[in-house]
Amino acid sequence: MNNPITMLGDGFAHVLQGGAVFHAFWAVLIGIVVGALPGLTATMGVALLTTLTFTMGPNVAMLVLVCVYVGAIYGGSRSAILLNIPGTPASAASTLDGFPLAKQGLAGRAMGISTLGSWCGTLFGTLILAMFAPSFGEFALQFGSYEMFWVALFGIVIAGSLSGGDPLKGYIAGFLGLLVATVGQETNHAYARFAFGNADLAGGLGLLPVLVGVFGVAEVLNAMRGPAVKAVSSKIDSVIPRIRDVTQYWRTIFRSGALGTFIGAMPGLGEDIAAWTSYAAAKRASKEKELFGKGSVEGLMAAETGESACVPGAIIPVLTLAVPGSAPAAVLMAAMMIHGLNPGPMLAITAPEFIYQIVAMLVIADMVKLLYGLVLVKPLLWVLLIPRARLMPVVFVLCTVGAFAITSRLFDIWVMLGAGLVGFILRELRFPMAPLVLGIVLGDLLDKNLLRGLVLTGGDVSPFFTRPISMALCALTLLAVAWAIPGFVPRVMGLIRRRAAA
Amino acid sequence: MSGGSDQAPLSPRADLYVAAVLLALGLGVMALAWRMPTFVEQSGTGLTAPGIVPGFHATVVAVLAVLLGLRAIRQGALKAGTQRAGGGGGADAWRLAIAATLGVLYAGVLVGRLPFWLATALFVFSFTAAFEWSVGPARRVRRLAEAALLGLATGGIVTLVFERIFLVRLP
Numbered sequence: 001m002n003n004p005i006t007m008l009g010d011g012f013a014h015v016l017q018g019g020a021v022f023h024a025f026w027a028v029l030i031g032i033v034v035g036a037l038p039g040l041t042a043t044m045g046v047a048l049l050t051t052l053t054f055t056m057g058p059n060v061a062m063l064v065l066v067c068v069y070v071g072a073i074y075g076g077s078r079s080a081i082l083l084n085i086p087g088t089p090a091s092a093a094s095t096l097d098g099f100p101l102a103k104q105g106l107a108g109r110a111m112g113i114s115t116l117g118s119w120c121g122t123l124f125g126t127l128i129l130a131m132f133a134p135s136f137g138e139f140a141l142q143f144g145s146y147e148m149f150w151v152a153l154f155g156i157v158i159a160g161s162l163s164g165g166d167p168l169k170g171y172i173a174g175f176l177g178l179l180v181a182t183v184g185q186e187t188n189h190a191y192a193r194f195a196f197g198n199a200d201l202a203g204g205l206g207l208l209p210v211l212v213g214v215f216g217v218a219e220v221l222n223a224m225r226g227p228a229v230k231a232v233s234s235k236i237d238s239v240i241p242r243i244r245d246v247t248q249y250w251r252t253i254f255r256s257g258a259l260g261t262f263i264g265a266m267p268g269l270g271e272d273i274a275a276w277t278s279y280a281a282a283k284r285a286s287k288e289k290e291l292f293g294k295g296s297v298e299g300l301m302a303a304e305t306g307e308s309a310c311v312p313g314a315i316i317p318v319l320t321l322a323v324p325g326s327a328p329a330a331v332l333m334a335a336m337m338i339h340g341l342n343p344g345p346m347l348a349i350t351a352p353e354f355i356y357q358i359v360a361m362l363v364i365a366d367m368v369k370l371l372y373g374l375v376l377v378k379p380l381l382w383v384l385l386i387p388r389a390r391l392m393p394v395v396f397v398l399c400t401v402g403a404f405a406i407t408s409r410l411f412d413i414w415v416m417l418g419a420g421l422v423g424f425i426l427r428e429l430r431f432p433m434a435p436l437v438l439g440i441v442l443g444d445l446l447d448k449n450l451l452r453g454l455v456l457t458g459g460d461v462s463p464f465f466t467r468p469i470s471m472a473l474c475a476l477t478l479l480a481v482a483w484a485i486p487g488f489v490p491r492v493m494g495l496i497r498r499r500a501a502a
Numbered sequence: 503m504s505g506g507s508d509q510a511p512l513s514p515r516a517d518l519y520v521a522a523v524l525l526a527l528g529l530g531v532m533a534l535a536w537r538m539p540t541f542v543e544q545s546g547t548g549l550t551a552p553g554i555v556p557g558f559h560a561t562v563v564a565v566l567a568v569l570l571g572l573r574a575i576r577q578g579a580l581k582a583g584t585q586r587a588g589g590g591g592g593a594d595a596w597r598l599a600i601a602a603t604l605g606v607l608y609a610g611v612l613v614g615r616l617p618f619w620l621a622t623a624l625f626v627f628s629f630t631a632a633f634e635w636s637v638g639p640a641r642r643v644r645r646l647a648e649a650a651l652l653g654l655a656t657g658g659i660v661t662l663v664f665e666r667i668f669l670v671r672l673p
Contacts, residue, residue, distance in 0.1 A: 055669045166511070168573070172524060172566045178559045179531060188550040189541045194534065217605065224601040224633070225594045389633035390649075392601070393626040394656050400609045401660065405670045413609050413673065421602070429520050430512050447555045454549040 004356075008130065011356030015364065020063055027064040028368040031071020032078075032376065033383055038085045039223035040395060042072035042271070043215040043327040043437075047208060050335045051402040058339040063361045065335050066315075069328050070122060070365035073271055073311055074373070077114040077304055078380050081107060090271030090310075093279040093303035100295035108238050108377070113297055115373030116241035117253065117304030122366040124257030124305070125264065125312030129319075130359045137320040137348030137355065145453035146464045148321075150473035151267070152446035155323050157480045159268030159435040166430060167484035173431040177439020178446060180205060187448060200411040207334045209403040209412040210419040210440055214433060215327070216399035217420025220392045222427070240374065245297060252282050252302050260306035264313020268438040270326030271307040271314075278306025312362050318343050319355055322445060327434060330441045338406065514579035521571030528564030532557055597633070604629050618672045619657035627653035 027049070034045035049068045053061035076091030081098035094114065101110035143151065156178065160170030183194045184204025192202035246253065256278035263274040282302030283292045292299045314325030315332070322344035324330035336343050347354060403416035427433065457463055464470055482488050512520070535557035542548040608625035616624070630649035637645065664670040 051664070051670055052668045168566060168570055172563060172570065175559050175562045175566065179556060179563065182556040182559065186552045186555075189539075189544065189552060191539065191541075191552040193538065193552055193556060194531075220605070221598060221601050225598040387634075389630050390652055393604075393629035394652075396605055396608070396629075397622050397626065397656060397660055400613060401664055401670070401672060404613075404673045405664070408671050408673075410614050410673060413613060417606060417609055420605075429516070450555060450558075451550050454554075455545070455547070459547055459549050 004130070004134065007353055007356045008359060010353060011358075011360040012363075014353070015059060015063060015357050015360040018057075018060065020060065020364065023060055023064050024067050024364050024368050027067035028071040028365055028372060029376075031068035031073075032075035032369070032372055032380070034068070035072035035075025035091075036078040036087045036380055036384060037386070037391065038079050038083065038087055039219050039388065039392070040072075041088045041215055041219060041327075042069055042076070042090065043211065043331055044219060044395075044399075045069075045072045046328045046331040046335070047212045047215060048398050048402045050208060050331065050338065051398075051405040053335065053339070054405060058336075058341050059357065061335065061339050062332075062341070062358070063364070065332055066358065066361040067365040067368065069332060070308075070311055070362065070369055071372075072328070073307055074114075074118045074304075074369050075380075076307075077118065078111065079384055081110045081114060082381070082384060088271070090275055090307040091303075092272060093275040093307070094300060096279070096293050096303070097291075097296045097299040100293070101297075101300065104295055106295070109242075109297075110300060111373070111377065112238070112241040113245055113300050114304045115370060116245060117256075117301040118308040119366055119370045119373070120246070120253050121257050121260055121305035121308030122311055122362060122369070124254070125261040125309035126359055126362040126366065128258075128261045129312040129316050129362070130356070133316050133319050133355050134348060134352060136316065137345060137352075140320045140345035141348060142469065143321070143345055144467075145449040145456065146467055146470045147473060148449040149446060149453055149464065150470055150477060151321055151323055152442040152449065154473055154477045154480065155267030155438050155442055156435055157477050158266055159438045160432075161480045161484040162266075162269055162273060165432050169429075169431045170435045170484075173426065173433070174435030174439040176426075177436040177441075178443045179439075180210065181440050181443020182447065188451060200409065203409075205415050205419075206403075206406060206412050207440065208331075208338075208406050209415040211331055211334070211437065212399050212402045213416040213419025213421075214423035214437065216395065216402070217416060218423035218427060220396050220399070221420065221424045223388055223392055245301065249298050249301050251285075252298050253305050255281055255285070256302045256305035257309040260309030261313035261316075263306075264310035264325045264329075265316045267317055267321075267323045267325060267442075268434055270328075270434060271310045274310035274313070275303045275307035278309075279303045315358060315362075319347055319358065320345065324438065324441055327437050330437055333441065514574040514577040517574035517577075518571055518579040521567045521574060524567035525564055525571065528560045528562075528567055531560035532564065535560060600632050601629070604632065613673045619661045621657075622660060623650075623653035623657035625653070626656045 030049065031045055034040045035042055045068050046065050049065060053064050056064065072088060073090050076087030077094045077098060079085050079087035080091040080094040081102050084095050084099040086092040086095055098110045098114065101107065156174035157171065160174045161167045183201060185192050185202055195202040259278045259281055260274040263269050263277055279299055279302050282298055283289055286292065286298055288296060288298060310326065314329035317323045317325050318329050318333045322333065324333050333343055341354065399416060400413055403412045423433065426436065453464060465474055535553035538551065538553035540548045540551040604625065608621060612621035612624065627649050630652055631646055634645045634649065661672060665672050
């Protein structure tokens with residue numbers, strides 16, 4: 001039973017029963033459409049679809065959500081190539097070479113490269129997940145309250161440092177998220193924090209309504225404010241990928257796959273960072289640097305492989321530490337909890353087979369994505385032309401249903417509206433959303449483990465700094481903060497060089 | 503995860519105002535956390551006091567707000583003539599106001615008071631009609647009719663799919 005190959009086979013057998021292929025087909029399609037439409041993100045897609053999965057069994061629900069996630073990240077490249085507008089933030093790097101290719105009359109070829117890169121990326125990341133998640137899960141069993149506290153804090157800090165923009169604002173956003181997570185009854189004494197006598201507030205702010213607000217309502221407001229989307233190129237050449245693109249750029253595919261998966265596994269970074277990093281690494285190593293930004297096949301391949309490899313990568317810390325690697329993975333984790341699947345270190349003991357079932361789901365989603373990538377070209381062009389004045393109210397309706405459905409409280413709709421407006425204002429004030437979401441998701445983990453650690457030691461904080469893994473995580477967290485301080489790295493490098501010279 | 507790096511940075515003065523609001527928030531939450539009961543008699547140590555964690559977070563927010571404020575001042579927030587960067591034009595603000603008002607009216611007022619399909623149909627129709635009105639008088643009646651049809655279809659289909667097929671309770 002503990003043989004990984006047998007467990008992987010069992011995982012496929014388990015997932016493929018009960019009409020799984022049917023669910024995979026419709027869910028990947030919805031994911032691609034959501035990802036392709038500018039203004040609708042993968043996070044929003046997974047959050048909205050979570051509502052639909054309430055009455056499904058946990059396995060089917062997870063399959064649907066994994067398929068939406070995989071499909072949406074891939075779908076974003078369609079609008080990036082055809083409209084020069086990334087369908088999701090993850091596809092921003094794909095516009096650099098995808099759109100120039102489309103302008104040269106090679107939109108079909110660009111979409112073929114995107115399909116191939118994305119397929120290889122997800123497959124590569126899934127392979128890494130299958131190989132390392134079970135053993136990392138066993139390693140994570142050594143994590144106690146002290147280590148989990150640092151994992152949560154490290155997630156906030158690394159997301160704040162690297163999620164784009166201003167690190168200081170990133171940290172503030174992360175701690176604002178942590179503050180939001182403290183609203184409602186705490187676990188030790190059932191004391192209702194910041195409830196002000198309101199029974200609804202005492203129940204806490206639901207994760208899903210807040211996420212739907214931040215990623216759904218705020219996106220609708222943002223989309224309605226900006227200029228309208230320009231017309232799409234309607235001439236499409238062949239989308240069949242060329243084998244030569246794989247043989248010629250196999251190094252780029254491997255490098256981007258590895259980078260994408262690694263960045264995905266880092267708490268809170270996500271697909272857009274993975275795509276940009278893969279793109280930059282490919283440009284540095286390329287023999288055709290001058291083509292980058294002007295329609296480079298290698299550049300597009302790197303961005304697509306990186307962002308899609310990030311999807312399985314982002315699921316690794318969800319399964320092993322209960323810490324999401326990206327915003328959509330955060331919603332996926334919330335959905336796992338809703339369905340009674342408790343991700344985290346104990347998963348390796350209580351349900352090790354679940355890791356292999358997720359592997360099977362990712363592979364199925366990847367195969368369906370490949371199929372759609374080859375056949376679904378013209379219908380997606382049509383979908384991209386839907387005016388936003390007609391699309392966005394429908395999205396808003398789905399947000400409202402999604403926020404209400406989980407607990408059937410009208411209060412949750414108000415939470416969604418509030419989170420949407422606050423999320424929109426914070427975006428306008430240049431606060432990154434990734435640390436905010438991670439703070440909201442990790443708030444409970446940090447809260448419980450900090451207090452539990454203090455109780456276990458009778459108030460002595462030294463184990464937070466002296467236990468080996470704690471010490472390493474603390475050092476990593478401080479390093480991430482130091483890295484973000486302007487001028488810190490050059491000064492340290494200069495000091496090292498001077499010492500070496502002396 | 504989506505960053506915000508594609509936008510121009512905010513002006514130092516705007517950052518200073520943001521820092522002031524965040525500092526007030528941090529200090530306010532710190533005060534509330536301080537006033538929470540400590541439950542020393544139950545826990546013996548008071549280390550499980552509910553105010554510890556929010557107090558810690560609020561302290562960090564306040565400290566970071568001070569850093570943001572100091573940075574803004576160093577960048578010239580207090581100097582005369584610092585302009586607010588970015589900010590949409592009048593048309594953008596109008597569109598935003600219309601979208602936000604209609605959204606709040608729908609989710610906050612109509613939902614729960616009217617049957618869901620009707621509230622949805624009214625919202626989708628008003629939203630589409632409001633944003634397509636400015637396209638021009640040509641074919642306006644047709645666009646309004648299409649908006650009404652879209653509203654009714656959305657109300658009907660969402661109710662059918664969520665309530666009947668996926669058995670999800672609607673407001």
